[in-house]
Amino acid sequence: MFSRPATLMYPAKPAKKTDATRGHVKINPDGCITCRSCQRKCPTQAICVEVKEKTWQIDQMRCVVCAVCVDVCPTKCLIMDNQYRPAMTARGGLEKFTVAGPKKKEPAAV
Amino acid sequence: MSKQITVPFGPQHPVLPEPLHLDLVLEDEKVVDVIPTIGYVHRGLEKLVEKREYTEYVFIAERICGICSFIHSQTYVQGIEQIMGLEVPERAQYLRTIWSEYSRLHSHLLWLGCFADSMGFESVFMNAWRLREHILDDLEATTGGRVIQGVCKVGGVRRDISPEKLDEMVKGLRGIEHELQDLTNVFLHDSSIQHRLKGIGVLKKEDAYYFGAVGPTARGSGLAIDIRETGYAAFGKINFKPVVEHDGDCYARCAVRAKEMFTSIDIIEQCAKKIPDGPVDIKVTGAPDGEYLSRAEQPRGEVIHYIKGNGKKNLVRHRVRTPTFTNIPPLVTLLKGCELADVPVIVLTIDPCIGCAER
Numbered sequence: 001m002f003s004r005p006a007t008l009m010y011p012a013k014p015a016k017k018t019d020a021t022r023g024h025v026k027i028n029p030d031g032c033i034t035c036r037s038c039q040r041k042c043p044t045q046a047i048c049v050e051v052k053e054k055t056w057q058i059d060q061m062r063c064v065v066c067a068v069c070v071d072v073c074p075t076k077c078l079i080m081d082n083q084y085r086p087a088m089t090a091r092g093g094l095e096k097f098t099v100a101g102p103k104k105k106e107p108a109a110v
Numbered sequence: 111m112s113k114q115i116t117v118p119f120g121p122q123h124p125v126l127p128e129p130l131h132l133d134l135v136l137e138d139e140k141v142v143d144v145i146p147t148i149g150y151v152h153r154g155l156e157k158l159v160e161k162r163e164y165t166e167y168v169f170i171a172e173r174i175c176g177i178c179s180f181i182h183s184q185t186y187v188q189g190i191e192q193i194m195g196l197e198v199p200e201r202a203q204y205l206r207t208i209w210s211e212y213s214r215l216h217s218h219l220l221w222l223g224c225f226a227d228s229m230g231f232e233s234v235f236m237n238a239w240r241l242r243e244h245i246l247d248d249l250e251a252t253t254g255g256r257v258i259q260g261v262c263k264v265g266g267v268r269r270d271i272s273p274e275k276l277d278e279m280v281k282g283l284r285g286i287e288h289e290l291q292d293l294t295n296v297f298l299h300d301s302s303i304q305h306r307l308k309g310i311g312v313l314k315k316e317d318a319y320y321f322g323a324v325g326p327t328a329r330g331s332g333l334a335i336d337i338r339e340t341g342y343a344a345f346g347k348i349n350f351k352p353v354v355e356h357d358g359d360c361y362a363r364c365a366v367r368a369k370e371m372f373t374s375i376d377i378i379e380q381c382a383k384k385i386p387d388g389p390v391d392i393k394v395t396g397a398p399d400g401e402y403l404s405r406a407e408q409p410r411g412e413v414i415h416y417i418k419g420n421g422k423k424n425l426v427r428h429r430v431r432t433p434t435f436t437n438i439p440p441l442v443t444l445l446k447g448c449e450l451a452d453v454p455v456i457v458l459t460i461d462p463c464i465g466c467a468e469r
Contacts, residue, residue, distance in 0.1 A: 006236075006240045006243070016247065016250075018247075018250055018251040018254075019251075020250065020251055020252065020253065020254040020269070021250055021254055021255075022254040022255055022260070041166070043162060043166040043167075043169045043170070064169065064173075064258075065255075066169050066260050067254065067260070067268075068166075068169075071268070080254075
């Protein structure tokens, strides 16, 4: 009767998380080579990669946090963060990053 | 004969977690006829199969239901694997078994809570959901998601569980087992609960068979139908007996679900002992060409996924027959002749999941 409640006072206290928790997708823009694997494999078409403009864009409201992009990324520049995104009160969720783009080939030694 | 009146029940009703509409034809307080209506949450997920690759569709198949999500994805990938003739590694089969039993535990605890709450038994509701939190924590730690696990893929599973974590999970389950025992004892042996459930909504064995009842609804009426006995995933290598009760009333269906939770804990423990080492997935190339009827046992009963492919990346047809859909005709039979005040309890004993039934 005098024990503490079993519930967690979220969001006043942070939610329980584990290392495996799929929170939201993050990118390390320096590692992206704009290969578009993530865009092709995304089941909800939340990711849009512009090769010419070297941008990588995600619609966090479309994303279902399945982590397929993280699995297919060849340079491992996509990361699954275990923090949930806060609730949103307006439309939005588009996040656009300028990325490094494909690595230039070193000029052949003469 | 007294005058007949029609009372609408649902789609929004305090006891219903999901939108099922029933037109109850009453004579005084007795229900003489029931006309069910569904179609409030239809999402057209089956059509989407033509727009997504068969490997991506796993995530959509998983989202058919928010409670038995893992078993939906498992049934779907089993169908694809059968068409393509893939040999899934044994470790992946055991992992799928463990996770499907975890989702059964979490579904039954959720149902127990909702059901107790609908009768005003709030302490059971809170304690059931408190125990369910342990199950969800384990699911989150091993798969990354609380209710949408997203670990099944064609050709295996996406994550492995380390032996230490498996030991910890089994210990955790053994830890909550006695609490679960206390909870079900309180629930099943309470005199007012028995008064409310015993002898009410009786589904005879022949009726259960004739109207196609599945899962705990069928097993509560003495029909020992359990698809897990066909030995899909690793169930063929596990010793277990389906829980069967013979009374066919509301109490029997509750008792089946309460006892199944302990069977599930037992199955998980056996899996943890027998699980072999090895890879958890294989590389998949090509596309399914052919058709297959894939079956699995969900917490609510047997689910069937019909899958048809034509050798291209997109499937031609995907059709799901969910357990709630087949349990609606038995429900109509159950309700005929009962009192109006008993309708909510009887409806909840088939554990309706309308989101599943309409897809």
